[in-house]
Amino acid sequence: MDLEKIKKYLKEYSGPELKIMEVCGSHTGAIAKNGIPGLLSDRIRLISGPGCPVCVTPSSYIDRLIQLCLTPGTCVVTFGDLMRVPGSRMSLQQAAGMGGRVKMVYSPMDVFPLAGREPETCFVFAAVGFETTAPVYALMVREILEEGIGNIKLLTALRTMPGIIDRMCAAGADIQGFLAPGHVAVVTGSRAFEPLAAKYGLPFAVAGFTGPQILAALGGIVRTCEEARKGKAAGRVMNFYPSVVTREGNEEAQALVDRYFAVSDAVWRGMGNVTGSGRILREEYAGLDAGSADLTEDHKINAGCCCDRVLMGKMRPSECPLFQKVCTPLHPQGACMVSTEGSCYTYYSNHRE
Amino acid sequence: MLQSGMITMEHGSGGQATGELIGEVFASAFDSEVLNRMEDSAVVPGSGRIAVTTDSFVVTPLVFRGGDIGRLCVCGTVNDLLMRGAVPRYITCGFILEEGLEISLLGQVVKSLAKTAREAGVEVIAGDTKVVEGNGGLYINTTGVGFVPEGVDIAAANAKAGDAILVSGTMGDHHAAILAERLQIQTEIESDCAPLGEMVRGLVEGGIRVRTLRDITRGGLGTVLKELAEASGKCFVLEESAIPVSAAVRDFCGLLGLDPLYMGNEGKLAAVVPAEQAGEALEILRRSPYGSGAAVIGRVEEASENAKAGELLMKTPLGGVRKLTILQGEGLPRIC
Structure with a gap:
């Protein structure tokens, strides 16, 4: 179908209300930037899901990074997004202002020259991310091991998509379809979503x-949902990103991740422990881990913060009582307002309602 | 001789070393009669409505693709004067030098500053040099003085419903060039830092009834136009497809998860002019070597239910509408 036909179809849809979740933070941003909500029928509602890695990191993880950066002889290395995420008492940026050593980088591989120049300092990389980023961390571990580098460690908060989607569906989320994350699917392949589509009878479209x-x-x-009302099965995975996504995905990257990281339970901010939804360094490489395993505590800095409900798609950012009032990108009360991929940040900066 | 050494605390003593530095690096580059008098203050002619602006320049690296801190400080200062319709005349420069700064680098910056001042038609009439402990850094504070011709009234609040919104070229070049240098990413992107006097003179002398001018610096086009919408109490509506962004900047931003609409320039302006003069204004801008990429990007609308006062709306190529706000925090790169 050509673009104009699709636009007309989506604008004129008049069936039962459909709630479609975009799981990936990059999709949330792209939807706002393209003004897509205004192109849809008011019977189609887009809901932002837990697809921003920074937003789902529990406060105890930030607290641990802060503790590390304030420890003499230790430097925390991180991507920019994490700097302003509130921990239970402060953010990394505030800790840096108190004399903590934090270095912001744009690629994980930037840690190697840093570590080479300062052999007495222990560099801890804040390894946060989904399936998309995990292969890069695996490459990092491989290089650390092959080069015998003794002063780089990882504090991991690696999360995987199928586990959290399963949790949402099992909890009875009112969602009729998923816009599946394209970048994640490049690595995992579209097949990663097949068991979920079958289990819950819902369409997944890799975009x-x-x-x-x-x-x-x-x-x-939307078409699959309409067909389902005529009796066709809705539980299937469609690939609308075939230029880079295959059914199998990047098997080399998958193997690399498996080699160094084991599947683990993981705590998601505001959502608690989710079985099998994370990755952690395998036991034989535990020496490279800066203490990721026991970071289960999660603490709201503002009791009114609804990030948990926003992440689960139960509430729109604009429905949170703190939104735009006390919670803004400059004074975030929850992680979703910090990262440029966070739902609240995107809604705020684009006035999405 | 001096040109080969490094700045030491002695150069800030006010004694002989300071004198040598000023003589060899500054006086020779500026060659200004007013400066050469070495008086405590400059006394210069001028009368009428005076425009004054001040700015501090702290950019790293000091030299970057397309410019350096010397050229930048002149452009930033004269452009601020020009945006009120003033004719820039004088500029002052206060230099704060860190110990360890290469004097040859200082000389290069000062020569570039002097050359840009000549291009922009301003005279450097006062200066100061201080030395502080540090690590080879260099900061410049400037003050610019200009005169506003009779009858010229260019201000942020002047936009009227129906007016056209123009920009003088591609967005984000300076910001992207600096970021690329700092991240050591190899790109073709050059800073666009340039004095905009020729363009502004062209508009004013060409009879364009210019309502508002803004140079699109920190915060980028989104921030600048949102501020203008608020100041005028109108709604600004843009066409995303009409906003010029070079392919290199677009790719660079895509790579780092940045938005060119929030990336600063140092040689681009936004102009609000009556719709019937938009075509003429566009031609004037394009005649300047720094305005060849000028474009009409949107228009000013009266506040209504769908386009509220102070809002900045952008029609996307898909036909959707995006509401823009001012830049939030710093443009940090994304992580996945």
């Missing part, structure tokens, strides 16, 4: 990140 790609995937989901 790219341009406006037309997102609209095409939404069109696929």
Whole structure:
């Protein structure tokens, strides 16, 4: 179907209300940037899910990074997004202001020259991310081991998508279809979502990140839902990003991740412990871990913060009582307002309602 | 001789070393009669409505693709004067030098500053040099003075419903060039830092009834236009597809998860002019070597239910509408 036909179809849809969750934070951003909500029928509602790695990291993880950066002889190395995420008492940025050593980088591999120049300092990399980023951390571990580097460690908060989607569906989420994360699917393959589609009888559409790609995937989901009302099975995975996503995914990257990281339970901010939804360094490489295993505590800095409900798709950011009032990107009360991929940040900065 | 050494605390003593530094690095580059008098303050002619602006420049690296801190400080200062319709005349420069700064690098920056001042038609009439402990850094504070011709009234609140919104070229070049240098990413992107006098003179002398001018610096186009919408109490509506962004900057931003609409320039302006003069204004901008990429990007609308006062709306190529706000925090790269 060409773009104009898809736009017309989505605008004129008049069936029962459909709630479609975009799981990936990059999709949340792209939807706002393209003004997509305004192109849809008011019977189609897009809901932002837990797909921003920074937003789902529990406060105890931030607290641990802060403790590390304030420890003499230790430097925390991180991507920029994590700097302003509130821990239970402060953010990494505030800890840096108190004399903590934090170095912001744009690629995990930037840690190697740092560590080479300062052999007496222990560099702890804040390894946060989904399936997309995990292979890079695996490459990092491989290099540490092969080069026998003794002063780089990882504090991991690695999360995987199928586990959390399963948790949401099992908890009875009112969602009729998923816009599946394109970048994650490049690594995992579209097949990663097949068991979920079958188990819950819901359509999953793997989508790219341009406006037309997102609209095409939404069109696929809506059409599948309409067909389901005529008796056809809705539980299937559609690939609307075939230029880079295959059913099998990048098997080399998958093997690399498996080699160094084991599947683990993981705590998600506001959602608690989710079985099998994380990755952690395998036992034989535990020496490289800066203490990731026991970071289960999660603490709200503002009792009114609804990040947990926003992440689960139960509430729109604009429905949170703190949104835009006390919670803004400059004074975030919860992680979703910090990262440029967070739902609250995207809604705020684009006035999405 | 001096040109080969490094700045030491002695250069800030006010004694002989300071004198040598000023003589060899500054006086020779500026060659200004007013400066050469070495008086405690400059006394210069001028009358009428005076425009004054001040700014501090702290950029690293000091030299970057497309410019350096010397060129930048002149452009930033004269452009601020120009945006009120003033004709820039004088500029002052206070230099704060860190110990360890290469004097040859200082010389290069000062020569570039002097050359840009000549291009922009301003005279450097006062200066100061201080030395502080540090690590080879260099900061410049400037004050610019200009005169506003009779009858010129260019201000943020002047936009009227129906007016056209123009920009003088591609967005984000300076910011992207600096970021690329700092991240050591190899790109073709050059800073666009340039004095905009020719363009502004062209508009004013060409009879364009310019309502508002803004140079699109920190915060980028999104921030600048949102501020203008608020100041005028109108709604600004943009066409995303009309906003010029070079392919290199677009790719660079895509790579780092940045938005060119929130990336600063140092040689681009936004102009609000009456719709019937938009075509003429566009031609004037394009005649300047720094305005060849000028474009009409949107228009000013009266506040209504769908386009509230002070809002900045952008029509996306898909036909959707995105509401823009001012830049939030710093543009940090994304992580996945």
